[in-house]
Amino acid sequence: MDYPGGIKPSFLENEELEVIFFCGKGGVGKTTCAMASALLIARSRPRARVLLLSTDPAPSLKDSLCGLSPPENLEIKEMDAKEALEKMKRIHGTTIGSIMQLGTIFDEEDVSRLLELSMPGIDEVLGVMEILDYTESSRYGVIILDTAPTGHTLRLLALPGELRRWVRLLDTMMAKPRYLQRFYAGRYIKKKEDEFIEYMDRRLERFNELLRDGKRCEFVPITLPEALSIEETGRLMDFLKSYHLPVRNIVINQHYPRGGCRYCESIYRLHMKYAEEVEERFKGCNVVEIPLELEEVRGAELLKDFSIALEGLPASGGPAAGSRAETCGGLGLLSRPVACPEAPLLLFVGKGGVGKTTLASATALHLARNHPDKKYLVVSIDPAHSLSDALGRSLGGKGYSILPNLLALEVDPRGEFEALRDIYAEELEGFFDTLTGGGTAIEFEEEVLVELAELSPPGLDEVIALWKVVESQSKEGYDTIILDAAPTGHFLRFIETPGLVEEWLRAIFQLLLKYRGIFRMPRFEGFLVELSKGIKKLKALLLSRAVALIVTTPWAMVMEETRDLFDSMKRAGMTPGSLIINMVAPPSASGGCPLCSRLRQVQMRVVQEFAPVLPLGEAAVLYRQAEELRGLEALEQVANLLYQDSGVLCDY
Numbered sequence: 001m002d003y004p005g006g007i008k009p010s011f012l013e014n015e016e017l018e019v020i021f022f023c024g025k026g027g028v029g030k031t032t033c034a035m036a037s038a039l040l041i042a043r044s045r046p047r048a049r050v051l052l053l054s055t056d057p058a059p060s061l062k063d064s065l066c067g068l069s070p071p072e073n074l075e076i077k078e079m080d081a082k083e084a085l086e087k088m089k090r091i092h093g094t095t096i097g098s099i100m101q102l103g104t105i106f107d108e109e110d111v112s113r114l115l116e117l118s119m120p121g122i123d124e125v126l127g128v129m130e131i132l133d134y135t136e137s138s139r140y141g142v143i144i145l146d147t148a149p150t151g152h153t154l155r156l157l158a159l160p161g162e163l164r165r166w167v168r169l170l171d172t173m174m175a176k177p178r179y180l181q182r183f184y185a186g187r188y189i190k191k192k193e194d195e196f197i198e199y200m201d202r203r204l205e206r207f208n209e210l211l212r213d214g215k216r217c218e219f220v221p222i223t224l225p226e227a228l229s230i231e232e233t234g235r236l237m238d239f240l241k242s243y244h245l246p247v248r249n250i251v252i253n254q255h256y257p258r259g260g261c262r263y264c265e266s267i268y269r270l271h272m273k274y275a276e277e278v279e280e281r282f283k284g285c286n287v288v289e290i291p292l293e294l295e296e297v298r299g300a301e302l303l304k305d306f307s308i309a310l311e312g313l314p315a316s317g318g319p320a321a322g323s324r325a326e327t328c329g330g331l332g333l334l335s336r337p338v339a340c341p342e343a344p345l346l347l348f349v350g351k352g353g354v355g356k357t358t359l360a361s362a363t364a365l366h367l368a369r370n371h372p373d374k375k376y377l378v379v380s381i382d383p384a385h386s387l388s389d390a391l392g393r394s395l396g397g398k399g400y401s402i403l404p405n406l407l408a409l410e411v412d413p414r415g416e417f418e419a420l421r422d423i424y425a426e427e428l429e430g431f432f433d434t435l436t437g438g439g440t441a442i443e444f445e446e447e448v449l450v451e452l453a454e455l456s457p458p459g460l461d462e463v464i465a466l467w468k469v470v471e472s473q474s475k476e477g478y479d480t481i482i483l484d485a486a487p488t489g490h491f492l493r494f495i496e497t498p499g500l501v502e503e504w505l506r507a508i509f510q511l512l513l514k515y516r517g518i519f520r521m522p523r524f525e526g527f528l529v530e531l532s533k534g535i536k537k538l539k540a541l542l543l544s545r546a547v548a549l550i551v552t553t554p555w556a557m558v559m560e561e562t563r564d565l566f567d568s569m570k571r572a573g574m575t576p577g578s579l580i581i582n583m584v585a586p587p588s589a590s591g592g593c594p595l596c597s598r599l600r601q602v603q604m605r606v607v608q609e610f611a612p613v614l615p616l617g618e619a620a621v622l623y624r625q626a627e628e629l630r631g632l633e634a635l636e637q638v639a640n641l642l643y644q645d646s647g648v649l650c651d652y
Contacts, residue, residue, distance in 0.1 A: 024222035025232045026352005026487040029253040034146035036307040042074035048141030054078045056148040095196045103173025214246035225274035231389045254292040261593035266626035340643045343547040350551035351561045352487035355582040357390045360484040366639035368406035374479040385410040392631035411465045427521040467534040547577040554603035559610045583624035
C-alpha cells in the first residue's frame with residue numbers, strides 16, 4: 001500500500017498509542033477524521049477496546065455516524081458537562097468541602113453554598129477530569145479525542161497545569177490543621193483529605209507525562225488549504241511545541257480536485273499553493289492530503305471512503321463555491337440584497353469554519369463606510385483569534401483603526417481578568433500589612449488567600465472581557481459593536497455565563513458581608529459591585545437589544561448544529577436574527593462542469609431537507625469564491641454582495 005511520501009500516518013500505525021487528539025480550527029473536519037480513525041483502529045485491532053470521546057460542547061459524533069453501527073469494540077461518547085459535574089460532587093464533594101472547612105475560616109454553610117455553584121467554564125475543567133478518568137481506566141486500549149475548536153482546546157490543554165495549582169491550594173489549606181495537630185499533639189496523622197490531595201497530584205503528574213510521551217500520545221492538527229485555517233494551525237503548532245506535546249502528522253482536509261471548468265481550476269490552483277505552504281511551513285511533519293468529497297462524509301460508505309483517503313490511498317470527490325448574494329426559497333435561489341441590521345450589539349454566531357469572522361469584518365466595513373458619522377467596533381473574544389488574519393492587519397493589544405470611525409480589536413480575556421486579580425492581590429497585601437501580631441491562624445489565611453488570587457474559573461475572564469468592551473460603548477461613543485463570536489458550543493456556554501457569574505458574585509458578596517469584620521477590601525468589593533452592575537447590563541443587552549446573525553453552510557452536519565443553535569438561543573430568551581447560508585456552489589459554475597453540477601445538487605438537497613425546521617426561505621445566500629477572501633478590498637466586495645447585490649466577483 002502506498003502512502004503520501006511513503007509514510008503511513010503514525011496515529012494509524014503505532015499500536016503503542018493510548019491517546020490521540022484531533023485538533024484544529026472549527027469546520028476543518030476534526031470529527032470526521034476522529035471518527036474515521038476510530039473505525040480504522042477498532043477494525044485493525046479487534047482485541048483492543050477503543051473509546052471515541054468528544055469534548056466539544058456542541059458535539060456532532062452522532063451526526064457523523066448517521067445510523068452506522070460501529071464495531072463492538074468501539075465505544076462512542078459525547079461529554080455531558082452537567083452529568084460530569086454531578087459525578088464530581090458525588091465522588092469528591094465531601095472531601096473538598098472538608099478541606100475548605102479545615103483550612104479556611106469558612107463554615108459548613110459557606111462551603112455548601114460554594115460547592116453548589118456551577119462555576120463559569122466548569123465544563124472545561126470537568127473535561128480534563130473525564131479524560132483523566134478514561135486514561136487511567138484499564139477498560140480502553142486507545143482513546144481518541146474529537147476536541148473543541150482551537151481556542152478552547154488550547155485552554156483545555158493548559159488546564160492540567162491550572163488544576164495542579166488548585167491541588168496546591170487545597171494542600172495549602174491543609175497546612176493549618178497539620179500545624180495545629182503537630183503543635184498540640186506532637187505529631188500529625190495523615191487524613192483522608194491528605195490522601196485525596198496526593199491522589200489528585202499523582203494523577204495530574206501521570207497525565208502530564210502521558211501527554212508528552214510520543215510513544216503513547218499524539219496530537220493531530222487538521223487544517224484546510226486556506227490562509228485563515230493555516231494561520232490558526234501555525235498558532236496551534238506553536239502552542240503544542242511550547243508544551244512539548246508530540247506532533248508527527250498534519251492533515252490537509254477538503255483538498256479541491258481538478259475539475260472541468262475555470263472555476264474549479266482556480267480553486268484547485270489556490271489549494272495547491274496552500275498545500276505547498278503547509279509542506280514548507282511545517283517541515284518535519286508528515287502531511288496527509290485528503291481530497292474534498294462530493295457527498296458529505298456521513299454514514300458507512302462515505303466514512304469508509306474517507307478512511308481510505310486518510311490511510312493515503314487516492315480518492316475522488318470535489319465541491320465548489322461562489323459569487324453573489326441572494327435569498328433562498330426551497331430549491332430556488334432568488335437574487336435580492338439583504339438589509340444590513342443596525343443595533344447596539346451585532347453577534348455573528350454559528351459552527352466553526354462557516355465564515356463568521358469574514359462576515360463580521362465585512363459587515364463592520366460596510367456600516368463604517370456607509371455611516372461615516374457613526375463609530376463602530378469590530379471585536380473578537382474567541383481565545384483563538386482570526387480577526388487580524390481576515391483583515392490582513394496586525395491589530396496589536398489596543399486594536400487597529402481600520403477606518404477613522406472603525407476600530408478592530410482582539411480582546412485578551414485572560415489579560416482583562418488580570419485587573420481584577422491585581423486589585424485583589426494588592427489590597428490583600430495591604431490589609432495583612434496593617435495587621436500586627438495576627439497569630440498563626442492569620443498567617444495561614446493569608447497564604448490561602450494569596451494563592452487564591454492566582455486562580456480564576458475559566459469562562460469568567462471572557463464575560464469580564466465582553467463587559468469591558470460593552471462599557472467602552474458608552475465611554476468611547478461606539479454606536480454598534482460587531483462581535484465575532486466563538487463557535488456554537490462555547491457561544492451557547494457564553495450566553496449562559498452571565499447568569500452563572502451573577503450566582504457566583506452573589507455568593508462572594510454574602511461571604512464578604514459575613515466576614516467584613518475580619519477582611520476589609522473596599523477596592524476589590526467596589527470592582528465586584530461594578531462587575532455585578534455590568535453583568536446585569538450585559539444580560540439585558542444580549543436578551544433585548546442584540547441582533548444575532550446566524551451563519552451556516554449547506555451541509556447536513558452544519559445545518560444540524562445550526563438548528564440546535566437556533567433552538568438554544570430561543571430557550572435562552574434571545575431572538576435569532578437573519579440566517580446567512582455561506583459558501584454555496586454557484587449556478588453560474590455548474591452548467592458544463594460535472595463536479596460543480598453534482599456539488600450544487602447535493603447542497604440544494606440539504607437546503608430542501610432543513611427547510612421545514614429552519615427559516616431557509618428567508619435566508620441570505622452567499623456563493624463561495626474562487627479566491628481567498630482576505631484583506632479590506634476582498635471584504636468590501638463580500639459586503640457589497642451581501643448588502644447591496646452590486647455584482648459578481650467571479651463570472652464563469
